Amino acid sequence: MTGSGCCFAAGLLLLIGLTGGDPIPRPCVTPSGSAGQCVPLEQCSNLYAIKQLSPANAKNDLLKRAECDVLPAGKGVCCQPERIFALPEKCGLASYDRIANGNETAVFEFPWMALLMYRDTLEDELTPNCGGSLISDRYVLTAAHCLTENAHSKLEFVRLGEHTISKQEDCNNYTLDGVVELDCAGPVEDVAIESVIKHSDHRRKFGGHDIGLIRLARKIVFKGD
Template sequence: MLTDQKLVLLPLLLLLGASAQRADAAQISFGSCTPQQSEERGFCVHIESCPFLYTILKADKTTPAQRTLLSKSQCGLDNRQEGLLNRILVCCPVSKRGAQVANGNNAAEEHLPGNVLPGNETCGIHFADRIVGGRNTTLSEFPWMVLLQYKKLFSEDYSFNCGGTLINSRYVLTAGHCLASRRLDMSGTALHAVRLGEWDTNTDPDCVPEKNGKTTCAPAHIDIEVEKRIIHEAYVPNSIDQLNDIALLRLKKSVSYSDYVRPICLGINEDVRTNIFEGYAMDVAGWGLTEKKVPSPRKLKITVDVWNLKACQDKYSTYKVNLNDNQLCAGGKANVDTCGGDSGGPLMVAINTGGREVFYVAGITSYGPDPCGLQGWPGVYTRTGAFVDWIQRKLEA
């Protein structure tokens, strides 16, 4: 809840006039919100990133109604910035955001070298309203998720066979078996590109109806070819244990961030990277096989609980599978599981960081029971925290 002191800041800004200059703050959203006098969805952004309200602020004369609108539109303060005007955050309706802001570009983050990971003011930000327990994702939910596009050798046939996670403007995190496996060799396909900003593979652009009767559309998806494939040196393709099932993809060009394309956070801090997350509820999403045994055209999600590793080992020891501390087990509910096509996608944990919910990639989808979704059989994930040092060593500028 806003304090009385914050509530009076916007009226005071009217006294500053148009001469006040905004610092080079990142043009990012600080979450979703409901704008004043509107049923339309909005995003909490710097006031200069909302031309609709900023124009009122700069006007020589304002009406009492406009001043009230400015005051009630405030949704917080960005205390990283210097100066009152630069800190103000307002709830800006989706339809009122300018083209530059709609792309949400954070130039400072996007032009960092490829060996630099974004800070949590940029990564892991979740713009969508969460639907707890739901299977459908919203249009801008999990904007770090990517599809891996494969090309049939000696033809122009393309398919999506794995997922991945954007971790900075140049690199995607995925599973080692998405790059090297007997199944890939037999299919005669090879990784070609990654697709970002996708929601429904049957439509382009993706659009959803809003409560006010209007339609919100995401920008067209982006396909970027892969420049370099990096598989963990200790990964053994087709091994039963699938230890070290992790890989990185370096893209041929840098990614521009938006509400629909944004990196997830990597757990650099010790308390995140060493956490085994036992008992945590986590999100998994993807376009993999559904209960109808066909890939889902639309990005779907499930919530899974992380198991005790020994209990998971006891289950898999039946098949002489050996797990270690570099893996996580999660799920085990009937018909609620990752499945074919979800491999390489993220196991996501939301952690309160700096007073807001930030998503971290806790695991990478590795393997699970066949058929998928067997009661009492969790899926197995590569524990990302165990490989943070390896990831950082492999990143190039």
């Protein structure tokens, strides 16, 4: 190969190296004036958490101010070095198959969770006795035993957007560049029930086939992202 051919090949390899492969961290300055590194958003723990847990209107301004260009090509965020972490390629296996006595979830973390509210016919009070998951704009997936009424308890409606029953307003608090900020959820939404469907083979005494559906009285309008 001639000298010019070798130079061309070397240049081509260099170009390939610069336009592919893992992102290269670059020095940058955070919105607060601190030294940082420009990395993909997923590698910056505090900003990534804000993206995951905050609704769009609250997070967009925060992420926009931290935006920077990351090599080889694309957008990243300016992150303080001690807050950089690498996500594993594969998720691990859970150690427990129950969530009792586990960690409290953050507001906005599981927005599809639903609370089933029951009317105590003896005390004429509303009580939350079961949960479910919103799986479409009209259906909630739950356990069949939650749909079995008795003389003293009647399923009244489904509550969406609840996090802590004892609080009027649910908020996350996080620190960005040394400043503590609150990110609060909107009011809960109570939705009437049109009908319920239990697995035909469910028997409360034996516990098997414990699955059911709730059809809501109206379609849900999804909020945020």
